[in-house]
Amino acid sequence: MRPDQDVFFTMLYRNYFNQIKLYVLSYVSDINRAEEIAQDTFHTAMDKIDDLMKADEPIRWLKRTAKNKVSNEQRTRQRYLKRYLSIDDPLAPVLVSAISLEDEVIERDEKVREGSIEKRIQNTLSHEELSLLKSIVLEQKPYIEVSKELGISIWACQKRMQRIRKKLLMAFPKYKRK
Missing domain, CATH: 1.10.10 (Arc Repressor Mutant, subunit A)
Structure with a gap:
């Protein structure tokens, strides 16, 4: 990462991490999951720092990314729940x-x-x-x-x-x- 990107990312993380975590918390009920998703959002931001620096409103980019991560996480969790429900419940209804x-x-x-x-x-x-x-x-x-x-x-x-x-x-x- 270039020095200007590092400064930009550090500023974003310090200013918006808690805001993104609270935003994610509005979608998920667990504070730990919200923090994991917020961390993952900033990990993606680091990978796509050039796109983020070009964005008019970086917070909007971060929120959109966080919302997509929440959707993906919920979809994945539901898929695994449906797939592995029978581990504990042999009488689970067949979909x-x-x-x-x-x-x-x-x-x-x-x-x-x-x-x-x-x-x-x-x-x-x-x-x-x-x-x-x-x-x-x-x-x-x-x-x-x-x-x-x-x-x-x-x-x-x-x-x-x-x-x-x-x-x-x-x-x-x-x-x-x-």
Whole structure:
């Protein structure tokens, strides 16, 4: 980063971090998640410092970026909740979809052949990984809280979740985003 960019970014961070955190807090109920999203917003700002310096109103750019990050985070969390709801609740209702009855029968037959999702997940993940997945996805604990419980850095906690997602994608390739 050039010296002028560094000065500009430092000024933005000092002047607007709390404002962005409060803005995010209006969308999410957890102060720790709001802080993580605000940090991520400023991380993106650092990566796109040239665009930000050209913006007429940098605070507007930061708020728009924060709002997009909130939307992405909520969408991702909902996707994981739907995908892994069956970990704790074997009687969870099946989401109704617009597939034909024939397709549904074929899908059920495939599931019977594949075995239960819970067993596949339990066979794929270690006990520690399963516990981490439940904490982050189902209990919606922020990374900072889970990392403190485990005695590791936030980065290490996020990296473990990344590895867990990779393992689950290998075990369930049909759920891979296209």
